[in-house]
Amino acid sequence: MFEPGGVFYELFGPMAPVLIVGAMAVLLLLLAVSMLFKQRPDPMEKLAAQTRQQKVSKNETLRSGGTRNEKLEKYGAFLEPQDQESYSEIQKKLMQAGYRGRDAVRMFHAAQVILGVLALGLGLAYYYLVLGPENATTQQMVMYILGPGAAGYFLPKYWVSRRAGKRHEEIEDGFPDALDMMLVCVEAGQSLDQSILRVSKEIQSSYRELAYEFQVVSHEIKAGKDKSTVLNDMGERCGVQDISSFVTVLIQAQVFGTSIAEALRVYAGEMRDKRVMRAEEKANKLPTKMTLVTMGLTVPPLLIILVGPSAMGIMKLGSLAG
Structure with a gap:
């Protein structure tokens, strides 16, 4: 055109x-x-927007x-x-x-x-x-x-x-440790709200994003917001399946009146096993990812060593015959 x-x-x-x-x-x-x-x-x-903003x-x-x-x-x-x-x-x-x-x-x-x-x-x-x-x-x-x-x-x-992918990975890596510390706080006599705030302070230097989410949960609970809504909002903000399952466990423990410490103990053990399985999965994928790199770095030098002398001999014979 x-x-x-x-x-x-x-x-x-x-x-x-x-x-x-x-x-x-x-x-x-x-x-x-x-x-x-x-x-x-x-x-x-x-007018409605101004009312909502107030x-x-x-x-x-x-x-x-x-x-x-x-x-x-x-x-x-x-x-x-x-x-x-x-x-x-x-x-x-x-x-x-x-x-x-x-x-x-x-x-x-x-x-x-x-x-x-x-x-x-x-x-x-x-x-x-x-x-x-x-x-x-x-x-x-x-x-x-x-x-x-x-x-x-x-x-x-x-x-x-x-x-978002990096943030999800950081939250998944730090979540089992946070659950272990939360279990220790609950078994020591602290409430769930106090344990969440304490854990957020302890993991601040290692897992900043997870600590921030726990701080938001603590502030929202202190402000009087319903605990189930606060936990569901945390699971939605994080976008991690482990967090959503953890929120479901806490809500069920609160509704049915079961022990939060027992629920945390069982779920923390599952999270530790899941973290080990993720590490094993990455380790099993490593040989497959290294195959092309290994072939690219080892096959050409090997061909030069094996075929090089034969090629030089054939070139010399050709020059002598000529």
Whole structure:
């Protein structure tokens, strides 16, 4: 289409790709501006939002990381999903990755837009200044212009997924030790609330993310929030199956009136066995992962040692015969 002889080339000349991309960018910009100006706040919704904000407690401020950024407030309609389900899903993923601020969703979408636009600009610069439109095909144009833009747009999502994976691994590694310390505290006569706070202080230097979650639980219980709701919120924030099972065990022990110490003892033993099994699984995967590396480092030198002298002998015989 954009090559000599194509429809767009005949209409707009050699600058056809530039004009098309520029028109698309202007169109997107006008669409975004129209969305910002057309959406007028409903007075009833504004009043309801103010009422909800007044009812926010101190522990909610602790979980959310403070007040909102005023600079991002005016772009909230553009940087936040208007669907409550989508907003909750993105917020949950960011919380599981350790981003708990009230502006986390806005910052996430702002990073996607900024990186996407910057990468798109770099792709355009490379295509027109280095590669040259005359020497490139349509496929190359799409690859060098839209490819970096898509990579920049999805880079924050990849970063959040990696961050969430590392956080989950840290929580899983520290959870058995935290259960053992919690069991000692409960058997020493402390309540569950006191033991959670004490364990959070003890593991602060080793497992910071798990300690933070225990601190949030302790503060929310002190604020008067229902213990079952607090524990369920912790399992949702962590996103780890072991935490969710632990929350279920504690809730069942509280509902049926069984001993919390006995439940902690049994579950702590299971968590220690599970941690050993995870370590054994990683150890069993290691030989398979090392196979290609071992072959790549040992086979070429071995071939040189075995085949090298024969090759040299054949070359000498060929030279003598010639």
